Amino acid sequence: MTIDIRSTGAPKQKPDDAAPLSFGVYTTDHMLVMEWTREQGWGQPSVIPYGDLSLDPAALTLHYGQAVFDGFKAFATADGGAALFRPDAYMARLNQSARRLDMPELPVGTTLAAVERFVDLERGWIPTRPDSALYLRPTMIATEPHIGVKSSDRFLFFVIASPVGAYYAEGFSAVKIKVEDEFVRAAPGGLGAAKTPANYAASLLAGRRAKSEGYAQVLWLDAVERRWVEEVGSMNIFFRIAGKVITPPLTGSILPGVTRQCVIEMLAADGVAVQERRIDIEEVISAHEDGMLQEVFGSGTAAVISSVGLLHYRGKDYPIGDGTGGELASKLFRQITGIQYGRDEDRFGWLAKVPRVE
Numbered sequence: 556m557t558i559d560i561r562s563t564g565a566p567k568q569k570p571d572d573a574a575p576l577s578f579g580v581y582t583t584d585h586m587l588v589m590e591w592t593r594e595q596g597w598g599q600p601s602v603i604p605y606g607d608l609s610l611d612p613a614a615l616t617l618h619y620g621q622a623v624f625d626g627f628k629a630f631a632t633a634d635g636g637a638a639l640f641r642p643d644a645y646m647a648r649l650n651q652s653a654r655r656l657d658m659p660e661l662p663v664g665t666t667l668a669a670v671e672r673f674v675d676l677e678r679g680w681i682p683t684r685p686d687s688a689l690y691l692r693p694t695m696i697a698t699e700p701h702i703g704v705k706s707s708d709r710f711l712f713f714v715i716a717s718p719v720g721a722y723y724a725e726g727f728s729a730v731k732i733k734v735e736d737e738f739v740r741a742a743p744g745g746l747g748a749a750k751t752p753a754n755y756a757a758s759l760l761a762g763r764r765a766k767s768e769g770y771a772q773v774l775w776l777d778a779v780e781r782r783w784v785e786e787v788g789s790m791n792i793f794f795r796i797a798g799k800v801i802t803p804p805l806t807g808s809i810l811p812g813v814t815r816q817c818v819i820e821m822l823a824a825d826g827v828a829v830q831e832r833r834i835d836i837e838e839v840i841s842a843h844e845d846g847m848l849q850e851v852f853g854s855g856t857a858a859v860i861s862s863v864g865l866l867h868y869r870g871k872d873y874p875i876g877d878g879t880g881g882e883l884a885s886k887l888f889r890q891i892t893g894i895q896y897g898r899d900e901d902r903f904g905w906l907a908k909v910p911r912v913e
């Protein structure tokens with residue numbers, strides 16, 4: 556495979572590494588692009604200067620939402636190098652999302668080699684402050700111009716990168732979450748398990764309302780009975796009730812999170828079996844009333860692990876613990892980030908070192 560590299564002649568000013576970075580504000584100097592056509596399949600990947608895309612206003616992605624994306628991170632490791640965290644798992648999920656949206660699958664080996672080359676070129680953009688990383692956003696969109704509804708015969712795959720710090724403005728203190736019982740995010744048989752913009756479009760109104768009421772995100776309930784817990788805006792959800800750790804199962808309407816999988820594997824290695832089962836919001840509320848709801852936390856690439864300090868459901872607040880975050884959540888956060896930054900041994904083989912070519 557050859558990767559065409561065209562370096563920028565006008566590098567941007569990098570953010571000050573001494574100041575905290577907010578999430579997703581900066582983008583780096585370059586981007587990775589690769590095109591697909593129905594006749595030819597995937598073309599060669601190229602790394603080109605970051606810049607505007609040129610799209611026909613009739614491009615199918617703009618009208619019918621044929622698009623998927625993913626999000627993973629590159630870290631500056633303790634040994635001075637750079638590493639990607641579980642890139643194969645994220646690529647597998649991107650291809651799973653692509654299949655659901657009737658889009659072509661990416662060639663995993665070629666794509667990851669190109670991503671490594673891209674990250675190698677952007678090494679200087681990987682922040683070194685604690686809890687910061689270079690967030691990678693692989694995206695695929697339908698580019699064929701066509702006003703009628705159909706699957707596109709042309710797609711653009713691109714990867715952009717953004718140096719990021721902590722996800723929530725609150726930092727790592729616990730977040731307040733509103734249980735959403737009016738709107739739903741995804742129905743059985745729908746797009747819920749795919750990382751696709753449509754799911755986020757469905758969530759924005761509820762999310763903004765929750766924010767204006769003082770909550771960081773919403774907790775979604777199932778679309779049929781408004782009763783079974785699904786997930787939080789961009790995180791999967793875990794409960795610790797009377798010593799048992801519970802998370803909703805992957806039944807097709809929630810996103811199969813890589814961080815969710817890390818939590819399950821890590822706890823299994825410590826002899827804790829996570830129960831993947833349906834959990835009724837009423838079970839959560841009555842556990843709270845019985846003093847058995849010990850912890851609630853979310854898992855996602857951006858925030859890693861995020862403690863929930865309060866649930867709001869049907870006009871009532873349910874504070875959890877002392878509201879500052881749970882002990883299991885902070886242990887998992889330390890363990891996962893310990894591996895990501897190379898502070899701890901990579902005992903699960905989750906890190907892929909980025910080879911140095913530049």
Ligand SMILES: *Cc1c(COP(=O)(O)O)cnc(C)c1O
Nearest residue numbers: 789790791810812813814855856
């Ligand atoms: C990305 C995402 C998650 C978390 O998945 P990770 O792989 O852990 O980042 C959870 N829910 C939704 C809706 C998502 O889009």
